Amino acid sequence: MKRREFLSHAGSAAMVTALSPGLLSSCAAREKSPAAPAFNYTSAYGVQTLRIWSPLVREAVHLFAMADSHLYEADERNAPYHPYSARMEGAYNEVAHYRTHRPTTPAAAFRECMEVAAASPADAIVHLGDLVSYPSEYSIEYASALIRKSGKPFYYVSGNHDWNYEGLDDDDKTAAREQWMPRLKPFYNEGVNPLMYSVVIKGVKLIFIDDSADTVSPEQIDFFCREVRWDGPSLLMMHIGQAFPGHDSFYLGYPRFRPVYTPGRGLAMLSKADGSHEPQIERFFAEVLRASRETGLLATVVGHEHDIRSEEVENHRQFVLPFGGNGSYTDILLLPLNESVPYTGYEK
Numbered sequence: 338m339k340r341r342e343f344l345s346h347a348g349s350a351a352m353v354t355a356l357s358p359g360l361l362s363s364c365a366a367r368e369k370s371p372a373a374p375a376f377n378y379t380s381a382y383g384v385q386t387l388r389i390w391s392p393l394v395r396e397a398v399h400l401f402a403m404a405d406s407h408l409y410e411a412d413e414r415n416a417p418y419h420p421y422s423a424r425m426e427g428a429y430n431e432v433a434h435y436r437t438h439r440p441t442t443p444a445a446a447f448r449e450c451m452e453v454a455a456a457s458p459a460d461a462i463v464h465l466g467d468l469v470s471y472p473s474e475y476s477i478e479y480a481s482a483l484i485r486k487s488g489k490p491f492y493y494v495s496g497n498h499d500w501n502y503e504g505l506d507d508d509d510k511t512a513a514r515e516q517w518m519p520r521l522k523p524f525y526n527e528g529v530n531p532l533m534y535s536v537v538i539k540g541v542k543l544i545f546i547d548d549s550a551d552t553v554s555p556e557q558i559d560f561f562c563r564e565v566r567w568d569g570p571s572l573l574m575m576h577i578g579q580a581f582p583g584h585d586s587f588y589l590g591y592p593r594f595r596p597v598y599t600p601g602r603g604l605a606m607l608s609k610a611d612g613s614h615e616p617q618i619e620r621f622f623a624e625v626l627r628a629s630r631e632t633g634l635l636a637t638v639v640g641h642e643h644d645i646r647s648e649e650v651e652n653h654r655q656f657v658l659p660f661g662g663n664g665s666y667t668d669i670l671l672l673p674l675n676e677s678v679p680y681t682g683y684e685k
């Protein structure tokens with residue numbers, strides 16, 4: 338099926354299609370962008386497929402993408418920190434499998450995902466954070482053994498739960514992340530800076546920025562600006578999505594509230610004192626939108642929301658991956674403009 342035929346057909350297919358009126362109405366402006374991407378984000382039987390076509394993509398790339406697996410188990414090593422992990426130890430203990438709807442657990446679902454990924458033609462596995470619900474050594478060892486066994490290249494950026502003992506050092510999340518990040522080392526490739534790194538897969542650059550402490554640093558913004566300016570296409574990969582103006586969710590830069598957990602008292606949304614973005618987040622958003630106009634930045638892909646979402650701001654697209662604790666995952670296919678739709682032949 339030719340691309341144009343597929344796009345016109347997709348709207349009538351028996352699946353959820355995330356092409357918005359905003360996308361259609363901005364096609365003329367998009368054609369002026371160097372990336373000039375076209376998108377199709379579908380969900381069928383719990384498996385998402387995000388297709389991105391661009392003339393900058395020379396060879397098809399297939400990413401097996403996940404987020405928010407939320408493994409919650411621990412052993413005796415976690416006992417001293419139990420007061421700070423109790424809420425997340427009890428979260429997502431039993432979930433409905435994305436396809437069978439039968440009860441399963443995040444650990445069983447993650448095992449299945451790594452087996453499916455290993456048997457798929459994916460070039461790499463990408464995990465966009467909250468792989469574990471708190472820095473449990475047991476769950477980190479369990480997951481990293483399965484990742485290694487898959488035999489696939491694995492790229493990860495941390496989520497706000499991966500390193501967080503709730504109520505412990507919540508006042509300075511950047512410092513808490515620094516303290517607990519060493520436990521997450523098995524999820525990273527040797528030698529990378531977990532806060533910012535990039536990798537090129539078959540001519541497409543993935544830029545990972547860790548915004549899991551609800552902010553980005555000037556160094557991370559500078560890194561993004563440098564990395565995105567190259568001859569090829571790029572994807573920005575983070576855990577927390579960007580709260581562009583008008584988007585009222587727990588996103589990076591959400592202007593009015595921040596989540597704070599107190600053991601025994603639960604989770605509360607407290608007002609930020611001045612009700613505004615931090616200045617460097619405003620700068621980051623501006624740089625992302627500029628990169629969409631001036632470089633081969635195709636889109637941002639994030640997790641965190643536990644829901645499927647696709648939104649467009651100016652000429653930039655942000656895609657949110659679904660909750661992965663039930664085994665759900667997303668095939669991201671980066672395709673040359675004239676490429677028909679591959680990878681439909683293997684068992685999902």
Ligand SMILES: [Fe+2]
Pocket residue numbers: 405407467496498641642643
């Ligand atoms: Fe999450």
